[in-house]
Amino acid sequence: MTIIIENKTKKYPATKYQKAIYDLYLKDKNKGHIFKSFKINKQTNIEKLINGLQKVFERHDILKNRFIPMEYKGEIRLFGVLDEKCVFTIESYTEENISNFQRPFDLSQAPLIRIGLIKDKVLLLDVHRIIADEISVAILYQELMTFLENNSFPTLPAQFRDYVLPSENNSLLSTFKEKLKFLKQIFHNQDYNVLTLPKCKDSLELKEDYPLWDHYEIKVVGNDNGFCHQLIQSSPCQLKAYFLSIYGFVMSKYSHQDIIYTTLLNSYHNCYETENLVGPLVDYELFLIKLTDHNKPLQFYIEKMKELLEWYESNKIGSYEEGLNSLNLIPCNNAIIVELEETSSTISVKNKPLVEDKDNSIQQELFMEPWWNSFNLVFRIQVQKGVISLHLHYRRKEFDSYVIQSILESYQEVLLHFDNYHQPIKDIPYIVEKEKIKY
Numbered sequence: 048m049t050i051i052i053e054n055k056t057k058k059y060p061a062t063k064y065q066k067a068i069y070d071l072y073l074k075d076k077n078k079g080h081i082f083k084s085f086k087i088n089k090q091t092n093i094e095k096l097i098n099g100l101q102k103v104f105e106r107h108d109i110l111k112n113r114f115i116p117m118e119y120k121g122e123i124r125l126f127g128v129l130d131e132k133c134v135f136t137i138e139s140y141t142e143e144n145i146s147n148f149q150r151p152f153d154l155s156q157a158p159l160i161r162i163g164l165i166k167d168k169v170l171l172l173d174v175h176r177i178i179a180d181e182i183s184v185a186i187l188y189q190e191l192m193t194f195l196e197n198n199s200f201p202t203l204p205a206q207f208r209d210y211v212l213p214s215e216n217n218s219l220l221s222t223f224k225e226k227l228k229f230l231k232q233i234f235h236n237q238d239y240n241v242l243t244l245p246k247c248k249d250s251l252e253l254k255e256d257y258p259l260w261d262h263y264e265i266k267v268v269g270n271d272n273g274f275c276h277q278l279i280q281s282s283p284c285q286l287k288a289y290f291l292s293i294y295g296f297v298m299s300k301y302s303h304q305d306i307i308y309t310t311l312l313n314s315y316h317n318c319y320e321t322e323n324l325v326g327p328l329v330d331y332e333l334f335l336i337k338l339t340d341h342n343k344p345l346q347f348y349i350e351k352m353k354e355l356l357e358w359y360e361s362n363k364i365g366s367y368e369e370g371l372n373s374l375n376l377i378p379c380n381n382a383i384i385v386e387l388e389e390t391s392s393t394i395s396v397k398n399k400p401l402v403e404d405k406d407n408s409i410q411q412e413l414f415m416e417p418w419w420n421s422f423n424l425v426f427r428i429q430v431q432k433g434v435i436s437l438h439l440h441y442r443r444k445e446f447d448s449y450v451i452q453s454i455l456e457s458y459q460e461v462l463l464h465f466d467n468y469h470q471p472i473k474d475i476p477y478i479v480e481k482e483k484i485k486y
Contacts, residue, residue, distance in 0.1 A: 059208040061114060061125040061177075064329040067421055068177040069114060069125055069154065076151040081184055083172040084404045091195070091400040093167050097137060099194040100162055103187055104135045106200065107325045109178050109207040113157040127208065133157035140165050148173065170401060176327060182316045183325040188401070190323075195400050207326035229358065230333070230374060239308045239335055241380045242424070244301055245450050261448065262440040263455050267462065278435075278465075284360060287311075287385050288353035289462075290428050294383055295336030295352075296345060297457045300477050301450065307336040310382040310422070313359070331421075332359055333379060341473035345461075349468070381424040386431075424451075435462075453479075 061069065071078050087096070104110050112127045119126075133156075140148055140163045148163045152175050159178050163171035174184065190200055278289060295307040311332040321328060334355075338348060423445045427438040439455045457477040461467070467475045 057129040057131075058126045059211045060119070061127050062211055062327070062329075063331050063421075064327055065114070065127065065177050066125050068175075068327070072154055072175075072177070079176045080149070080152075081172075081174050081176060081179065081181065082149065083184060085170040085172070085401040086404045087168055087170055088400045088402070091167075093164075095195060096170075096191075096400065099191050100137065101135060102194060102200070103190050104158070104160070106190070106203055107187075107206070109326045110135075110160050110174075111157050112159065112178055112207075114154045114177060127211075129208075130157040135160075136162075138163045140171065145171075169404070178327070179325060180316075180327045180329065182314070183327070186323060186325055192399060192401070201323050204321065204324060207324065207328075210321065210324070210326075210328070227374075233335055234333075234374065234376060237306060237335060239306045240304070241308060241377065242298060242302055243304065244298075244424075244446055244454075246447070259442060259444070260440055261443050261451075262438055263452050264439075265437045265455055265459050267435040267437065267459060283387050284353060284356050286387060286430065287356050288349050290385050291334070291336060291356075291383060292345065292349045292352045293458060293461050294426055295338055295348070296472060296475070297454060297461060297477060298381075299336075299338050300457070301454055305337065305339045307334075307338075308377075308379055308381075309334050309336060310379045311359075312382055312384045331382070333376065338472060342471045344469045345472050345475060346468045348472070380422055381426070382422045384425065384427045386427070386429045 068079055087093075108129050109127075111130050111133050113130050113133075115126055115128055116123050117126050118124075135158055138148070138161070142165065145163075145165065148161070148171050152159050152161075154175065154177060159175040161171075161173040163173075165171070172184070179187075194200060278286065281289070291309075291311065294309070298307045298309075299305060311334055313330050313332050314328055316322075316324075316328050336348075336352070423442045425440040427436075427440065429436040429438070437455055437458060439451055441451050456479045460479055461475065461477050464476070
């Protein structure tokens with residue numbers, strides 16, 4: 048268990064994810080909101096509810112953060128700054144003026160969370176994604192429910208900035224340094240480059256108003272394939288090892304590159320030390336998927352990937368973007384996201400004082416993920432209720448749609464034919480039989 052010593056600084060460099068959110072905000076100040084509406088139980092003590100909301104706000108410094116560009120080492124960097132003087136207020140609304148609740152935040156002013164009440168019937172929540180994600184909102188909700196039931200709160204492990212900015216008084220510093228050392232070993236003297244796929248053939252046909260991004264999707268039902276059903280039951284680390292290794296294998300075939308340079312978007316929320324931590328705990332883990340020996344079976348590379356992932360899992364506390372900059376790594380143009388089904392936490396509160404109203408009149412935002420600004424290609428794998436969904440998002444001007452569709456079909460082909468995993472990777476078929484085309 049990591050022992051955390053509080054970081055006393057009132058500012059920290061924004062994470063890569065927060066910077067991406069901020070860039071989207073600059074383009075459209077209406078974007079980046081999480082809206083929620085809750086029906087208030089008739090038996091709920093409104094005064095205690097308001098008191099609980101105030102206490103939850105006071106517990107988490109991230110809720111009192113504002114974001115300011117500052118000069119740092121000769122360049123302008125975005126910083127999160129704790130504003131201890133910011134005032135948390137609860138606004139009153141009626142059914143007639145509820146639309147006024149939805150309005151842009153000024154990210155230079157705290158707090159970046161807004162609470163509204165419609166009499167004693169409905170509670171409205173609006174929080175900006177630069178300080179919270181969906182899991183953070185669930186944590187805040189659960190804390191409030193626990194207080195209303197037991198007049199207590201769970202132990203708070205640390206503040207968000209403790210994981211972003213390790214200091215000499217923070218035991219995470221050793222983890223931070225070890226991670227940089229490990230990354231240097233991974234990338235040292237490696238002949239890696241950005242992912243290069245066959246040139247785009249249809250970009251010339253695109254009209255000016257055509258969407259910049261497009262995507263293809265394939266669903267693989269676990270019950271239709273014994274191996275997929277067994278795979279879904281694997282540990283999260285084992286699942287990611289399969290998915291990343293197959294991604295590397297397929298991309299190596301289409302790109303003719305033996306080393307695939309990619310980024311894994313990881314969440315900190317499933318880590319023991321961050322169980323009750325509020326904040327956008329998303330980080331970008333850089334990977335080199337090496338398939339240099341074509342006589343080795345795919346299973347060999349899967350096991351190697353599992354070992355690498357286990358190391359990342361045990362060393363993923365603390366942002367290391369400062370260190371990545373010092374390594375002078377070339378920008379990565381592709382990313383992989385693995386979204387595994389999570390068991391929802393249960394709240395023991397009887398007759399819940401607040402119940403989310405998913406049919407409310409609050410307009411939910413169709414949020415464009417911040418990675419759309421960071422990459423040209425994003426492979427998203429979702430595992431939900433026995434179904435593996437494969438999504439390949441790509442910039443239309445960078446890649447050919449036919450190639451993208453073929454890559455996704457090849458991924459499914461390799462995923463389903465697990466009996467080939469013990470063959471040398473040079474012998475594993477990856478082109479769908481109906482259209483065997485050499486790239």
